[in-house]
Amino acid sequence: MRRLRSIGLVLAGCCLLLSALFLTASGKDKPDQKLISRGKYLVSAIGCNDCHTPFKMGPKGPEPDMTRFLSGHPQDMVLPPAPAAAHGSWIGSFAATMTAWAGPWGVSFTRNLTPDKETGLGDWTEQNFITTIRTGKRMGKGRDLLPPMPFPAFQNMTDGDLKAIFAYLQTIPVVKNKVPEPIPPAGTPAEAK
Amino acid sequence: MILTQFLARMSTVVLVFVLVLGASSGKPRSNRVAPKNLSETGLYSDIVTKTISPANLMFSPQYPLWSDGARKKRWIYIPPKQSIDAKRVDDWVFPVGTKLWKEFSFGKKVETRYLEKVGKRVWIFAAYAWNENESDAVQVPEAGSRNHVEISPGIRHDIPGIIDCKACHEGQGRDVVLGFNALQLSPERDPNAPHAEQVTPEMINLKNLVDQKLLAHLPKRFTVDPPVIAANSARERTALGYLSANCGGCHNSTDPLSTLGMYLKRSVDISPAAAKLELETVIGHKSKYQIPELDDDQSYRILPGDPSKSAIIYRIATRNPYRQMPPIGTKIVDTEALDLITKWIQEDLVNKNGEQQLTHK
Numbered sequence: 213m214r215r216l217r218s219i220g221l222v223l224a225g226c227c228l229l230l231s232a233l234f235l236t237a238s239g240k241d242k243p244d245q246k247l248i249s250r251g252k253y254l255v256s257a258i259g260c261n262d263c264h265t266p267f268k269m270g271p272k273g274p275e276p277d278m279t280r281f282l283s284g285h286p287q288d289m290v291l292p293p294a295p296a297a298a299h300g301s302w303i304g305s306f307a308a309t310m311t312a313w314a315g316p317w318g319v320s321f322t323r324n325l326t327p328d329k330e331t332g333l334g335d336w337t338e339q340n341f342i343t344t345i346r347t348g349k350r351m352g353k354g355r356d357l358l359p360p361m362p363f364p365a366f367q368n369m370t371d372g373d374l375k376a377i378f379a380y381l382q383t384i385p386v387v388k389n390k391v392p393e394p395i396p397p398a399g400t401p402a403e404a405k
Numbered sequence: 406m407i408l409t410q411f412l413a414r415m416s417t418v419v420l421v422f423v424l425v426l427g428a429s430s431g432k433p434r435s436n437r438v439a440p441k442n443l444s445e446t447g448l449y450s451d452i453v454t455k456t457i458s459p460a461n462l463m464f465s466p467q468y469p470l471w472s473d474g475a476r477k478k479r480w481i482y483i484p485p486k487q488s489i490d491a492k493r494v495d496d497w498v499f500p501v502g503t504k505l506w507k508e509f510s511f512g513k514k515v516e517t518r519y520l521e522k523v524g525k526r527v528w529i530f531a532a533y534a535w536n537e538n539e540s541d542a543v544q545v546p547e548a549g550s551r552n553h554v555e556i557s558p559g560i561r562h563d564i565p566g567i568i569d570c571k572a573c574h575e576g577q578g579r580d581v582v583l584g585f586n587a588l589q590l591s592p593e594r595d596p597n598a599p600h601a602e603q604v605t606p607e608m609i610n611l612k613n614l615v616d617q618k619l620l621a622h623l624p625k626r627f628t629v630d631p632p633v634i635a636a637n638s639a640r641e642r643t644a645l646g647y648l649s650a651n652c653g654g655c656h657n658s659t660d661p662l663s664t665l666g667m668y669l670k671r672s673v674d675i676s677p678a679a680a681k682l683e684l685e686t687v688i689g690h691k692s693k694y695q696i697p698e699l700d701d702d703q704s705y706r707i708l709p710g711d712p713s714k715s716a717i718i719y720r721i722a723t724r725n726p727y728r729q730m731p732p733i734g735t736k737i738v739d740t741e742a743l744d745l746i747t748k749w750i751q752e753d754l755v756n757k758n759g760e761q762q763l764t765h766k
Binding site: 318330335336337339340343347348349350351352353354355358390393394395396400 | 568571572573655661662664665693695697725726727728732
């Protein structure tokens with residue numbers, strides 16, 4: 213009986229070991245398609261495209277330029293200064309591309325979310341992405357995110373959802389596009405040098 | 406095929422088991438909240454006379470964080486019969502029950518920040534705003550208190566929110582304390598460190614901590630030979646110390662921003678070769694951040710001999726809120742440090758012929 217129990221324990225141990233190896237091997241071979249699909253679904257449902265893909269004029273009016281999918285404000289686009297501060301109940305204005313937004317915060321430009329290492333999220337980790345949303349600060353450590361980024365709403369997402377979004381964003385086509393830095397509002401102290 | 410299916414099924418069983426176990430250990434949480442008033446945190450034995458409780462030890466890091474010229478005082482409380490674990494020399498582990506306070510004054514007391522360790526990996530953060538007559542300070546809301554008080558014409562001090570506190574203090578697998586470590590408390594203080602406070606006899610240092618058995622497992626060599634930043638000149642030592650304290654909290658090799666590959670935190674427990682490699686992530690290294698008005702690829706993190714092409718100088722020297730470094734906690738340029746780092750880059754990192762002193766990529 214004791215011998216049987218020992219054999220059972222050894223078999224169970226082997227099973228666990230093989231299972232672990234199986235999990236590791238299968239995890240290495242292919243990305244988590246289910247996670248990526250979930251991310252794709254979320255990205256399309258929560259409207260990332262509406263600000264992070266430049267709009268162009270199509271036959272039926274403005275439409276996202278899918279050749280620049282989620283690549284943010286075009287680096288080569290020269291914009292005139294934002295209109296004078298809105299007044300009354302009007303608070304801001306936005307460029308025809310939907311990628312540049314002016315308001316009391318100055319002018320913000322939507323970021324490149326493609327996995328380009330130099331200009332996008334290619335060198336970000338999943339943790340960098342999640343803490344950005346959770347804290348409302350760039351990479352969880354840097355400057356505050358600016359309007360119209362609706363991160364307070366996205367903070368209601370689970371870590372699982374945010375992981376799925378990040379996993380999907382790492383699979384979309386790379387677009388090299390260096391988005392300009394935001395412009396502070398008029399009256400902000402100028403550069404110290 | 407049958408074996409594969411069997412293993413897959415077993416994997417699921419094991420996974421469920423692991424998840425259940427994981428759920429029970431869970432993420433560290435605590436329901437503890439900070440007291441409403443500073444007077445309830447244990448800092449003072451008598452807040453009327455501003456008498457600090459004898460259980461709290463005053464300290465002063467040799468390289469203070471720039472806080473727009475605030476006068477700062479700091480204290481730590483270590484629970485009785487407990488000690489800080491210094492096995493990891495650069496990242497000490499504090500006992501549960503540890504408390505730290507930092508008081509900010511701009512002519513008068515403005516705020517006191519508070520940290521308390523309430524669980525193995527759980528800290529609570531709070532900031533207290535002093536009232537007009539300085540009789541007590543009340544905890545500010547979680548979002549902090551923006552533009553709380555004018556500290557210079559047209560410039561108002563922000564009391565940070567909890568997210569702001571955590572942005573700097575929280576790291577990867579380490580305790581949240583930043584200014585209380587072997588380098589900062591070394592008895593061999595840098596005499597040239599910008600804004601360093603005068604050391605007074607009641608201030609505790611590395612040696613006192615060891616002597617009083619408040620610090621355990623510190624390798625003996627650090628008590629014989631107190632930590633000093635290795636450098637080619639006194640000015641370089643000061644510059645590296647300043648950058649370590651003001652930038653290295655985020656820009657280091659272990660925390661989430663390690664992905665940027667820019668290591669400004671100076672370790673005291675590292676070989677010279679490894680320290681050189683860390684410096685090479687900064688000195689002579691191209692910057693992804695482009696300095697405005699320079700052509701693409703002309704910006705370096707630090708370009709020896711040329712501060713105008715050194716992004717670190719640009720970002721220390723600006724208070725454009727979207728470009729400045731550090732990104733929070735300051736609205737006034739630290740001109741003394743700017744001068745120090747500029748001269749170090751301009752004069753110390755190149756030889757007489759203008760050639761880079763050190764071999765970097």
